[in-house]
Amino acid sequence: MGLIDMLDAYFLKKMENKDKENGEKEKEERIGLTTLPMLAFKEIIGKLDFQSVQNIRATCKTLRKRTPYPHEKITSIQINIKSDCTAVFLHTSDKSYVMTVPQSENCWESLLLFDWDLIFHKRTTPLRKFSIWYNRYYDDPQFSFVYKFFRLILKSRPPLLVKNLFLSASDQDDVLSILQFCDSKHLKSIKLDGDIGANFDEDKVFHLNKLYDLEQWKNAEEFELWDVRDFAENDLNPDLAPFAHFLYLSIPWSEVQEDRGRRRG
Amino acid sequence: MSVENAPVVDVDEAAIPVEKKMYYRFESNDKKEFRVSELAIQQSETLNRLVEAMGYTSEDVENKPAIAIENIDGKTLKLVFQWCEHHKGEAIPVDDGSVPKIVEIPEFDAKLMDIDNGLLFKLIWAADYLNIVQLLNVSCKKVANMAQGKTPAQLRRVYLLPSDEEDEAAKRAAQEAQDPRAREVEEEFEERKRQGGNSFF
Numbered sequence: 001m002g003l004i005d006m007l008d009a010y011f012l013k014k015m016e017n018k019d020k021e022n023g024e025k026e027k028e029e030r031i032g033l034t035t036l037p038m039l040a041f042k043e044i045i046g047k048l049d050f051q052s053v054q055n056i057r058a059t060c061k062t063l064r065k066r067t068p069y070p071h072e073k074i075t076s077i078q079i080n081i082k083s084d085c086t087a088v089f090l091h092t093s094d095k096s097y098v099m100t101v102p103q104s105e106n107c108w109e110s111l112l113l114f115d116w117d118l119i120f121h122k123r124t125t126p127l128r129k130f131s132i133w134y135n136r137y138y139d140d141p142q143f144s145f146v147y148k149f150f151r152l153i154l155k156s157r158p159p160l161l162v163k164n165l166f167l168s169a170s171d172q173d174d175v176l177s178i179l180q181f182c183d184s185k186h187l188k189s190i191k192l193d194g195d196i197g198a199n200f201d202e203d204k205v206f207h208l209n210k211l212y213d214l215e216q217w218k219n220a221e222e223f224e225l226w227d228v229r230d231f232a233e234n235d236l237n238p239d240l241a242p243f244a245h246f247l248y249l250s251i252p253w254s255e256v257q258e259d260r261g262r263r264r265g
Numbered sequence: 266m267s268v269e270n271a272p273v274v275d276v277d278e279a280a281i282p283v284e285k286k287m288y289y290r291f292e293s294n295d296k297k298e299f300r301v302s303e304l305a306i307q308q309s310e311t312l313n314r315l316v317e318a319m320g321y322t323s324e325d326v327e328n329k330p331a332i333a334i335e336n337i338d339g340k341t342l343k344l345v346f347q348w349c350e351h352h353k354g355e356a357i358p359v360d361d362g363s364v365p366k367i368v369e370i371p372e373f374d375a376k377l378m379d380i381d382n383g384l385l386f387k388l389i390w391a392a393d394y395l396n397i398v399q400l401l402n403v404s405c406k407k408v409a410n411m412a413q414g415k416t417p418a419q420l421r422r423v424y425l426l427p428s429d430e431e432d433e434a435a436k437r438a439a440q441e442a443q444d445p446r447a448r449e450v451e452e453e454f455e456e457r458k459r460q461g462g463n464s465f466f
Contacts, residue, residue: 031386033408033424037393040405047368047409058417059426061433 034062041066050074050092071119076129081146083135091129116153123161126186131166132178134196143196144170147177154181161186168193172210184215189222189248212242222248287323289316290331291346297339298331305349308357310396336394341387348377348400357398368406378407382424 033041045053050073057067078089132146147169154160160182169175169192179190194206208225211217223246243249288300291312306312315332319325334342351373370378378385385407392401412420420426427435 031383031390033386033426036386036389040389040393040401043401043405044409044412047406048412052409052413052415055415055417055420056412059420059424059428060431061429063426 034060034066038066042068050090072123072125074119074127076127077119077131078129079132079146081132081134081143116157120158120161126161126163126183128162129164129166130160130162130178132168133166133193134168144174147174151177151181154178157181159183163187164189164191166191166193168196170194170196170206171204172207175211176214179211179216180214182216184219187216187220189224190217190220191222191224191226193226195227209242217242218245220246222246224248224250287321287326289321289326291342292331292333293337293339293342294333294335295339297342299342299346301346302350302353305346305353308349308352308355308397308399309345310357310398312395334395337391338387340384341391344377344380344384344388345391345395345397345400348374349397351377352399355399358402368402370403370406370410374403375407378404 033044036044045056045067048056053067053073057064073092074090075093076089076091078091080087080089132150134143154177160178162182163186165179165182165187167175167178175192194208223243243251287303289303289306291299291301293299303316306316319332321329337345378388380388385404389401389404389408391397392404411423415423421428
């Protein structure tokens with residue numbers, strides 16, 4: 001018998017003795033939310049909505065340990081960046097929760113970073129959608145800071161499990177900050193709004209071809225491009241081979257208009 | 266020893282086979298005795314298996330001692346058997362995860378569970394222990410309904426939960442009450458766990 005086994009036996013014996021000493025009275029007194037059998041406790045937690053599970057977790061350490069993370073219930077994350085605030089929407093199957101942070105406080109990144117590991121801790125099912133959407137009137141020339149922040153988060157973490165990716169981006173580097181860290185097995189759809197920040201840097205070019213070699217690009221089934229700004233020259237007269245595998249494709253360029261297929265449900 | 270008969274509800278006699286009309290006797294840990302119909306017992310997987318294994322005849326049921334249920338008191342057991350009698354003959358739900366579980370609390374159950382939190386948690390504990398699936402479902406639903414939409418502070422008040430500080434203080438007090446050698450071993454054990462070691466060697 002190893003020392004660990006001896007310790008286990010010691011603690012087991014100690015617990016048994018304690019139960020005997022204290023008798024049934026104490027056992028009855030102990031019955032409560034913190035001491036319910038795990039099956040029953042999970043039944044209760046399973047019947048609560050996202051916010052209520054969060055509140056249960058916030059009551060005390062014991063329930064925090066017992067309560068599974070509710071974040072598996074999150075089906076999509078939507079980050080809307082406006083001129084005056086940033087709204088992070090967390091959608092579950094039945095409700096949406098929004099965390100709105102005024103731009104002046106500039107702290108939503110740290111809040112999301114705090115939640116990120118909770119959301120993706122041991123997550124096995126992909127998010128239905130992850131999106132970063134910029135308000136048209138967003139007037140901060142440092143619009144790419146969000147992507148730089150995400151690159152920092154994602155490069156040191158497991159792949160992002162998501163089925164549908166939607167990004168408002170100024171160039172391929174913005175897109176790469178997210179796309180290359182997505183799990184290519186789960187990613188089905190890529191949608192890009194490619195002209196943010198055009199009023200700040202009219203000469204900036206979007207090199208879409210930098211995405212073609214990514215596994216995430218090759219494995220995706222749908223691609224949609226909205227409101228493109230200037231693309232690199234080879235994209236203006238593109239070789240359509242890199243798009244051949246998409247079951248649904250929409251690239252509204254003036255020179256090449258290609259729409260085919262149907263979206264998945 | 267008091268005898269409490271679980272209420273008998275009107276049933277369709279023709280629907281119940283004659284051999285199912287046997288009433289078993291159970292005794293709680295505070296020596297309260299209950300008579301429960303065989304059909305009602307079927308709601309509890311644990312008790313159903315127990316009586317099947319015992320193979321009692323009608324005479325045995327009357328002549329042998331009541332079956333002791335050591336872990337449940339009379340007040341709780343009365344509620345359990347009232348529930349089982351009311352729902353006897355009903356299909357037992359199977360939760361295989363294939364369909365979303367939607368639980369509604371019937372009026373009878375709602376009245377039965379109009380009790381203080383302490384007794385409600387004992388009822389849940391008993392439903393789990395006796396493996397009464399639907400009673401567990403509705404009692405957990407009742408607790409969930411009570412918790413829904415409440416702030417952490419409100420939850421602490423409703424369920425008499427300790428705050429993190431109180432939790433820590435209770436843990437420290439419990440540790441201090443232990444004998445020094447046990448505390449020493451436990452602290453070393455926890456330290457090893459923190460360091461990620463699986464073994465002392």
